[in-house]
Amino acid sequence: MLNFTVGPVMSNEKVLRIASNSAPYFRTAEFSEIMLQNEQMMLDNLNAPDGSRCVFLTTSGTGAMESVVMNVLNNKDKVLVINGGSFGKRFLELSQLHDLDTTEIKVAFGHQIRSEQLEYFKNKGYTALLVNMHETSSGNLYDMNLIASFCKCNGILLIVDAISSFIADEVDMTELNAAVVITGSQKALAVQAGVSIVALNREALERVKSNKEKCMYLSLKEALLNAERGQTPFTPAVTTLLQINERLFEINQDGGILNERKKIIARANEFRKFISEFQFKFVPENMSNAVTCLKTEKVKATDIIALMKDEYNIWLCPNGGEFKEQVFRIGHIGNITDCDMQKLKAAFIDLKKRNIIF
CATH class of the missing domain: 3.40.640.10 (Type I PLP-dependent aspartate aminotransferase-like (Major domain))
Structure with missing residues (x-):
């Protein structure tokens, strides 16, 4: 996973x-x-x-x-x-x-x-x-x-x-x-x-x-x-x-904490540029480099998370409470490789092809 x-x-x-x-x-x-x-x-x-x-x-x-x-x-x-x-x-x-x-x-x-x-x-x-x-x-x-x-x-x-x-x-x-x-x-x-x-x-x-x-x-x-x-x-x-x-x-x-942060920022920017082509909305006014928080209106957030886990072997981060069905998150921290990023993007593209997300 x-x-x-x-x-x-x-x-x-x-x-x-x-x-x-x-x-x-x-x-x-x-x-x-x-x-x-x-x-x-x-x-x-x-x-x-x-x-x-x-x-x-x-x-x-x-x-x-x-x-x-x-x-x-x-x-x-x-x-x-x-x-x-x-x-x-x-x-x-x-x-x-x-x-x-x-x-x-x-x-x-x-x-x-x-x-x-x-x-x-x-x-x-x-x-x-x-x-x-x-x-x-x-x-x-x-x-x-x-x-x-x-x-x-x-x-x-x-x-x-x-x-x-x-x-x-x-x-x-x-x-x-x-x-x-x-x-x-x-x-x-x-x-x-x-x-x-x-x-x-x-x-x-x-x-x-x-x-x-x-x-x-x-x-x-x-x-x-x-x-x-x-x-x-x-x-x-x-x-x-x-x-x-x-x-x-x-x-x-490996170049200190600033270099480590640069890697995280690069992943965050890459994903945000990619996901902006979809009909999600960014939730925060000022985004942390650690995570991208998205709001979905045409499909339940819990359905996206379940599909990613069960069909693509990818864990995304759910939200609780009143935003449970509207908001989900994608983290940019940890040992994430370029190959991992491509698999994540491919999964979103496939969901779009299947008319599950838009």
């Missing part, structure tokens, strides 16, 4: 070979060295400011989002959450679940955040803003320069979910003045799912240090303490962490 979803995605042969071996014992100096390398390479690729730290949590992206909400924020905070889709809603629900003073900034599905939506909350005592910089459910990439400028001017802590943006889109912690950036193993890093990565600047680290812990397993305090020696407080997804090490070294040796 070819996998054109947005995660988990296809991995290359070197990564797959690591997965074919039994997981090694990890309480060793050798594994600690690998983890210290992982932390430094991630901080470098995020252009994190001096004094920043990075931890690797064996959890889903949602687990990392919840960990940040619990460990970085507290009941004295007044929190803004940008909600433009499924993942913005998740941040909102997490903030509310943990009894934070939370205000939603509602953004229409697929639409860009506007300056007037932010300016309304200027000088009103807000202390933190949570945003999924790429709202993966719609494929929309928010104007992070606008958001970052608003936060900086108002002394607001910026917490960024870049789970599907890291590598595919520019994520510069220093430029954004982001206190926290979250990403995951199963997106553009293109390794197995199960590890989420949290980078924190000095201000966020001080908050973690001073806040009372609310959860043992998702404790950033414990994760940071153990990471000083290249370890984790609990048994991690060892094989996935080894794969991350392989991928980060591979990216560095």
Whole structure:
């Protein structure tokens, strides 16, 4: 099966070979060295400011989002959450679940955040803003320069979910003045799912240090303490962490993160030029390089996805909720070859010949 979803995605042969071996014992100096390398390479690729730290949590992206909400924020905070889709809603629900003073900034599905939506909350005592910089459910990439400028001017802590943006889109912690950036193993890093990565600047680290812990397993305090020696407080997804090490070294040796992004952009542009000849509509106002989100009106999105899977051996990415029958997505991240791209295009062409799509 070819996998054109947005995660988990296809991995290359070197990564797959690591997965074919039994997981090694990890309480060793050798594994600690690998983890210290992982932390430094991630901080470098995020252009994190001096004094920043990075931890690797064996959890889903949602687990990392919840960990940040619990460990970085507290009941004295007044929190803004940008909600433009499924993942913005998740941040909102997490903030509310943990009894934070939370205000939603509602953004229409697929639409860009506007300056007037932010300016309304200027000088009103807000202390933190949570945003999924790429709202993966719609494929929309928010104007992070606008958001970052608003936060900086108002002394607001910026917490960024870049789970599907890291590598595919520019994520510069220093430029954004982001206190926290979250990403995951199963997106553009293109390794197995199960590890989420949290980078924190000095201000966020001080908050973690001073806040009372609310959860043992998702404790950033414990994760940071153990990471000083290249370890984790609990048994991690060892094989996935080894794969991350392989991928980060591979990216560095192949021209760095900018070159990796160029490959993703090329695939995205190639597909978008091709699919524009069909009667689909692009959903987002500002598309992430990671995924193309399409709206269909003459055939159900679920039917397209089922046909691609059952008749062409291709996985596409469905949408849930109210857009389940209208919207589907095609990912551009992972180990996608030119041959894979040709097979994807041939499948769409064949569906058109069969008068299933137009």
